[in-house]
Amino acid sequence: MSLAQAAPAKPLLSPAMMGLLKVLGAFGAIALAIVLLVQSGAMPKGSVGHKVLAAPFIDMWELPDLFAQTIWEGLVAGVLYALIALGFVLIFKASGVFNFAQGIMVVFSALTLVGSYEIMTQRLGLPPGTVVAILALIIAIATMFVLAWLVERIVLRPLVNQNEIIMLMATVGLTYFLIGFGEYIFGGNPKVMITAQLGLPTGSTQFNILGGRVNIQHLDVAAAVIASLMIAGLAFFFQYTRIGRALRAVADSHKAALSVGISLNQIWVIVWFTAGVVALVTGIMWGARSDVSFALEIIALKALPVLILGGFTSVPGAIVGGLIIGIGEKMGEGYWGPLLGGGIETWLAYVIALGFLLFRPQGLFGEKIIERI
């Protein structure tokens, strides 16, 4: 007794680990309680309690292949959500702008890619294939650069140091403009992503494991790999290059960065361009899963719960948040959705994120909010 009082400091585990243990412990206790309830007959089969608390887990246990598939689908969706969220985070960190236009940038970049490929093969008569696809990719990247430059010149520079909600509004204006412009140039009809021409795999592999089958699309694997490579590349870029250091400096404090001679304008162009490239990659991946149309813009809204979960300023937050939301919503929809008539995916992500937010208002990885009078 006296010993414990004498040495209060030096906890065995770091606070984060303790937190994790607590959460795991809570889950374990709940699971035990459910098992006990079912076993004791307090929750007969068919009762609401059984349907909500027990049946989904029994389902998971009995159909492990489906469970694995659900997790995999959630993982893939999570990676894609994380990619969109990444675009938001990059811009928010460096320029303090909540870039509502990220969603339309996804559509716009993918449209530029597919549209320029179409123009080159159909109007200019170039042979369809990888070469032209790469050319189109270069055009799309160049377009995103021009866009970043124009945004910096026309929107950001005159609005520097404004309230965040006004910057948000400006990006809403940008969204309207890009929708109108994109539809004017490329037309409103959906286009097919040039998946094969870009050298992306299209087949699928079926694993007959776990007493069933788990189907894995090569494209999804490619998406996960490309996303990881890109995130690693960005991390390297931020950590070890001159521009990356400047970027981090700007993210820390605009004024301090300016005073040591970092050009804010240059950094903003770079950041918006990077976000544009991230958008392009996202657009290719989503486009390959369905097609490239303006309806894709709505998908970007899925990144918002990821953002509040992970924190607006944290790259790892975007990734972890994306995975949590992705897996959480696929599991929720698959196992609990039918109880509510299905289609709960649209709001489940927000509820998950809200649940986390109530305990950590700045998101999982966000910077701690310190308020002073």
Added chain:
Amino acid sequence: MTLKKLAMGAAFAAATLGSGFAAQAQDSIYFMHNTYRTGAFSGSGIPVGDGTRDYFTMLNNRDGGIGGVKINFEECETAYDTRRSVECYEQGKAKGTVLYVPWSTGATLAAIPRAHIDKIPIFSMGYGLSASAVGDVFPWVFNMPITYWDGANAFIQHVAQQEGGFDKLKGKTIGLLHLDAPFGKEPIPILENMAKQHGFNLKLYPVAPAEMQNQSSVWLSIRRDRTDWVYNQGWGAMNPTAVREAARGGFPVNRLVGVWWAGGDDDARPAGDAAKGYRALNWHQTGANFPVIQDIIKHVVDRGQSLAPKEKIGENLYNRGVYQGILIAEAIKNAQAITGKKVINGEDMRRGLEALNMTEAKWAAAGAPNFASPVRVTCSDHNSQSAVYVMEWDGKAWKRQSSDIQPQKDMVRPLLEEGAKAFATSNAGWPARTEACQNNS
């Protein structure tokens, strides 16, 4: 500076508000057609709009209009948004359109209560309010050739055919994959009814409009439920995604049957080989091998007046636009014949639509022999519940898969009448039909 700008803006606004819309010159028939070439549903909206537009341009170019009167055809863009559809309706009304074609269920619902007051008939071709098929209650609304309820009924008939009889349906699981909006939920009552009758399990798989392109969890549920057949009541970007996801999840695509709005070429083509076998209901033929389509190519496309790329002409949704054009043109002809006037108005158009009787001979006369099954509208039946067939995607084009399926009128019609009655009750003050019945020859 600021003041000047404000003043100029105000002046511009005043000029617009004041001028209003002058009535059209009375030597042509004005017809305003809603389209959505922008927005989330443009993929389905563009080809349909192109088909109707090209058909009327062709009539003007080839015949100088209908009955010697040019058709003043104008498009109004709605972007599938109800508020803009209301704008289009009001503009059409101010300009004196003879017919309102809403092209969205929301717009139809907003327009139906006004039709009999503004004397503008509404033609919602195979969509809108199913119950508006009852002409005794809805004299101003037409929704031929088929309702969603008939469609669901035909789908179950198709499943029964494939499984070898209605008695084989017992114990099967049939799913409805639908857009989570009133449009998508429309077939549910009929399917529930038939599930009870034939003993199959009905499972619902809603897809929220925001999740149209993100359907993986829905298809996981389909796999879990071991669903045998899936009926796809989708529209726009939802359809190509559904076909792809079916193939991804290992669901046999030839057991995925789309409603007629899920049968676009662009719904199936993007999935490539994986879409081979995808089925959809349809009520008209595809392809360009009809004199009317050839005329469109000759008189419109080759003159560079079409908005559609040449290779899209004759695709399913394009032909659906043409189909709509043929029905409307026929109704205009009827109206001219009935009234003896050349330039008709909305009231005449209503009579023309009610006298519509597209026999096989009429289809042939319109340059579309065997293009579609006959459509016969009567005073009490504004739908005709025509036959549909099932088509199958062979990787390049749609091919007919089944013979004509006649919806079970005796099952659907009472439900339609019930729905119409409910509508009249909940819209207290709904007027009884006073419009005289047109002799349908």
Added chain:
Amino acid sequence: MFYRETGQFKTNYAADMAIFPIRQDRIGIAIILAIAFLVVPFVTSEFTLKTIMLPFLALSVAVIGLNILTGYTGLISLGSAGFMGVGAYACYKLTTYFPDVNILIWIFVSGFFSAAVGVFFGLPSLRIKGLYLAVATLAAQFFLQWAFVRIPWLFNYNPSGAIEVPLRTLFGVPITGPTAELEVKYLICLCFVVVMTWLASNLVHGRIGRSWMAVRDMDIAAELMGIKLLNAKLMAFAVSSFYCGVSGAMFVFLYLGGAEAGTEFAIRLSFLILFAVIIGGTGSMIGSFFGTAFIVALPTILKFGAPAIGIAITGATAEKIVLMIIGALTIYLLIVEPHGLARLWQIAKQKLRVWPFPY
């Protein structure tokens, strides 16, 4: 020259705190109201009334509501369209259950249902702030939208999933339903807008409004001064949702007249309302009207007005160009005046005060 306050002395506090302390302002408001009530319904075309005036009036109530939340209390919400939907469905249920009570009462009462829902979804605002809160309120938007489609009780098990507007009368004159005259609907909407604006403007100038503004400027400081954050924030959510609810009921019953409300009150509308608040000017009543005019009337005027003055763009092209113009104009306006159209209005008034001798 005409707009000068010289010689107008305030002799008591009430006069000093009046909302319109300058006599010319009062005259101006009276003239605007007179024009709105007596001239507009009889001069403008049906097209203008239906496509510009009615949605403008119906939505301006929601914009005022969101402005109370965002502009006066500093809480950003993206759930406004969802709350509007609650109002529309509440009004529909009420008027079908109790058809004998006047619809105007139900339109007003439906706001209370919306307020209750708003308070519930406003609870996270106690923990979460700023853009995090904005995103969190999307939960309300998506959940409500889902509920509108999923709960058939809300639309009386109508197989088409729509809510239909029955015929209702006031003193024997139809005010809702298909046979109601546009002019009547317009006047009713206008009455609602005037009453709701009057209420709101009194609210924000009073004790409650001051506590909201204190919370907006710094909530911790406000708390230290003795303002109960819980009460102030939830009150703001309640009032704001009340306005949204009334607006939603007006939108369906007086403007659309029957709709698939589930798809109508979608996220797009939420954004539009927030857009109107910011473009119009946060924390300004008149700004709410400017903002609504910008988002409701301007696209329609551009789209249908351009052909009327001889610029031949129609159909889809017009839609695309209008989108581009609205987008560009938004950015331009924000650059010229980040505080919205209301600020421009103030500057104009200020200039007018000293005109024609600015020095």
